[in-house]
Amino acid sequence: xxxxxxxxxxxxxxxxxxxxxxxxxxxxxxxxxxxxxxxxxxxxxxxxxxxxxxxxxxxxxxxxxxxxxxxxxxxxxxxxxxxxxxxxxxxxxxxxxxxxxxxxxxxxxxxxxxxxxxxxxxxxxxxxxxxxxxxxxxxxxxxxxxxxxxxxxxxxxxxxxxxxxxxxxxxxxxxxxxxxxxxxxxxxxxxxxxxxxxxxxxxxxxxxxxxxxxxxxxxxxxxxxxxxxxxxxxxxxxxxxxxxxxxxxxxxxxxxxxxxxxxxxxxxxxxxxxxxxxxxxxxxxxxxxxxxxxxxxxxxxxxxxxxxxxxxxxxxxxxxxxxxxxxxxxxxxxxxxxxxxxxxxxxxxxxxxxxxxxxxxxxxxxxxxxxxxxxxxxxxxxxxxxxxxxxxxxxxxxxxxxxxxxxxxxxxxxxxxxxxxxxxxxxxxxxxxxxxxxxxxxxxxxxxxxxxxxxxxxxxxxxxxxxxxxxxxxxxx
Numbered sequence: 383x384x385x386x387x388x389x390x391x392x393x394x395x396x397x398x399x400x401x402x403x404x405x406x407x408x409x410x411x412x413x414x415x416x417x418x419x420x421x422x423x424x425x426x427x428x429x430x431x432x433x434x435x436x437x438x439x440x441x442x443x444x445x446x447x448x449x450x451x452x453x454x455x456x457x458x459x460x461x462x463x464x465x466x467x468x469x470x471x472x473x474x475x476x477x478x479x480x481x482x483x484x485x486x487x488x489x490x491x492x493x494x495x496x497x498x499x500x501x502x503x504x505x506x507x508x509x510x511x512x513x514x515x516x517x518x519x520x521x522x523x524x525x526x527x528x529x530x531x532x533x534x535x536x537x538x539x540x541x542x543x544x545x546x547x548x549x550x551x552x553x554x555x556x557x558x559x560x561x562x563x564x565x566x567x568x569x570x571x572x573x574x575x576x577x578x579x580x581x582x583x584x585x586x587x588x589x590x591x592x593x594x595x596x597x598x599x600x601x602x603x604x605x606x607x608x609x610x611x612x613x614x615x616x617x618x619x620x621x622x623x624x625x626x627x628x629x630x631x632x633x634x635x636x637x638x639x640x641x642x643x644x645x646x647x648x649x650x651x652x653x654x655x656x657x658x659x660x661x662x663x664x665x666x667x668x669x670x671x672x673x674x675x676x677x678x679x680x681x682x683x684x685x686x687x688x689x690x691x692x693x694x695x696x697x698x699x700x701x702x703x704x705x706x707x708x709x710x711x712x713x714x715x716x717x718x719x720x721x722x723x724x725x726x727x728x729x730x731x732x733x734x735x736x737x738x739x740x741x742x743x744x745x746x747x748x749x750x751x752x753x754x755x756x757x758x759x760x761x762x763x764x765x766x767x768x769x770x771x772x773x774x775x776x777x778x779x780x781x782x783x784x785x786x787x788x789x790x791x792x793x794x795x796x797x798x799x800x801x802x803x804x805x806x807x808x809x810x811x812x813x814x815x816x817x818x819x820x821x822x823x824x825x826x827x828x829x830x831x832x833x834x835x836x837x838x839x840x841x842x843x844x845x846x847x848x849x850x851x852x853x854x855x856x857x858x859x
Contacts, residue, residue: 423448425844426536426560430454430468430547433679434711434742435568435765439546441746442615442837446544446844452532454550460531467528501571501784504594511582511603516575520549521556529553536560542844548576551586562587564844566615567595568765571788577602589615589840591768591833592792610850612840613833613859614768617750621772624838626857630658632754633773633829637822639672639757640775645819650826657830657856671702672816675756677709677749678716679764684779685716689723690805691760692734698809699733707752710738712745758812758821763789763799768836770798770828775821777802777812798828830856 427447429436437453444451452458455468502510520528529550536543537559544564545551551565555578567576567590578584581603588604590596591614599609622628637654641647647654655661674695676688688708698704708724710717717738724734737752739745753759759769760777767789770776776799781787793799800820803811815821835858839850853859 423450423539423541425541426452426539426543428452428454428458428532428536428543428545428547428550430549431456432471432547433764434745436546437742438746438765439566439568439615440544441742442617443544443840443844446841452535452550454529454532454547458529458532459535461527464527464529464531467523501573501598501788504571504598507597507601509603510574510601511577513579514574516573517577517579520552520575521579524549524553524556533557533559544840544844552578552584555584555586561585564589564840566840567591567599568614569785569789570594570767570792571598571785573785574602577604581605589836589843591836594788594792610839610843611833612843612850613771613836614765615837615840616769616771616834617746617753618837619750620753621834621837624835626834628754629772629829629834633825634658634661636757636773636825639670640816640822640825641819643817643819645817646822646826654826671705672757673705673707673755674758674760675707675709675752676760677766678711678713679762679782683782684762685710685719687760687779687802687805688720691808692723692727692729694806694808695812696727696729698813699727699729705733705735707735707737707756709749709752710736712739712742714738760802762786763793765789767793767799768832770796770824771832771834773825773829775799775824775828796827796831798824798832800824833859835859 423446425443425446427440427443427450429440429451431437431453437451440451454460455465460468530553532550533553536554540560542562542564543550543554543560544566545554546566546568548565551563554560554563563586565576565586565588567588570592571594577599578586582605584604586604587608587610588599589610589612590599591612593611596609596611600606620628620632622631634654637646674691676691678685678688692699692706692708695704695706699706708720710720717736720736720738724731724736727734735752737745737748739748753769753772753774756774758777759766759774760779762779763776763781763786767776767778770793776793778790778793778799778801781790790799790801794801800815834856841847843850
């Protein structure tokens with residue numbers, strides 16, 4: 383099979399691209415600072431450190447909580463015993479998430495996590511409101527004091543509670559500490575444990591990222607009037623506001639980089655102009671390297687895939703056709719691992735950038751900045767699946783857990799993501815897909831079909847300034 387034609391990159395473009403990235407990062411930081419001026423607290427925000435997904439879902443809403451987020455087991459005024467329990471749960475979650483790679487015993491250990499988080503087949507549609515063993519275990523923990531520190535704290539100011547983890551919502555619902563109670567669902571489908579034992583008597587209201595999650599909640603017995611189909615709350619700095627000026631600008635540039643042979647544009651130019659506006663010739667930047675961002679989850683699983691990607695694309699990186707971001711989150715060990723990869727390949731930070739932050743706050747800002755110029759997001763199908771709404775195609779690593787299996791299925795259904803081929807041959811299959819226009823197609827499909835305005839719609843519900851109504855336009859969903 384003949385090799386794919388190389389990307390045409392002008393001399394010095396890597397330096398130009400690095401300066402553009404710095405400018406975008408500075409604009410993004412300034413954008414966030416201007417938006418995050420101190421404001422009166424009107425909600426409590428609570429989450430759990432069970433992977434990045436739960437924290438990522440509440441972080442864009444922090445201005446409504448006076449900039450403060452309660453993290454269970456960290457700053458929730460919990461007693462020592464409760465703090466120890468949360469630390470054990472987190473350690474167990476991390477260990478089971480990484481267990482699959484352990485020879486012989488890995489798959490059985492990971493099966494424990496899969497069984498506990500299992501989600502029943504969607505069809506046939508049926509009543510699934512009956513309580514489960516997971517629900518009973520959670521209720522037992524709550525009666526023994528789980529979330530009691532948080533409950534004591536929020537009783538000091540009886541304003542609404544917004545959480546991205548089920549335990550705080552159900553504990554608050556039991557106690558009557560505050561009302562209303564809102565729970566942000568972080569995946570395309572969910573386990574029965576997210577819903578109270580008797581859902582028809584519960585006061586919990588749900589913000590969901592997609593229609594499948596809304597249907598599942600109804601099957602679990604949650605009344606339709608307590609389900610808000612909002613979309614996942616994406617970073618404001620990547621949207622720019624309800625009219626999506628930042629998203630549109632970034633997507634226009636990305637579609638050019640994802641379609642070097644003009645396969646996508648020859649079919650969809652008019653459609654792009656209709657939704658994103660007419661592109662001024664002066665706005666076109668010089669050709670720049672394709673940027674791939676690979677990120678591991680909070681538990682640090684699948685780090686070795688990042689190394690395989692970098693090694694496979696090494697020659698293209700040196701020809702300034704590709705640059706890679708390796709995102710370690712807040713895990714210093716993985717950050718060092720990725721730095722070792724960069725040093726082994728003798729690449730500069732402009733060729734392979736390693737992102738490792740000291741705190742989630744710093745990580746979130748860095749990651750949002752990197753996504754401004756990311757062309758392909760390579761990740762496990764976690765809550766980052768919903769970032770396809772930004773017009774970023776997703777390459778999916780193997781799913782870890784039932785919820786990620788459903789996220790992967792959702793990405794396939796809306797044609798916004800691809801299951802990875804062998805990462806050690808990425809220099810072949812990834813560029814075949816690029817030159818066929820497949821990634822540009824996926825970027826456009828994600829933009830059109832996934833919901834983008836989740837942050838603003840959730841804010842409307844919480845502040846009472848808007849009424850959610852069915853939307854059909856990609857620009858208002």
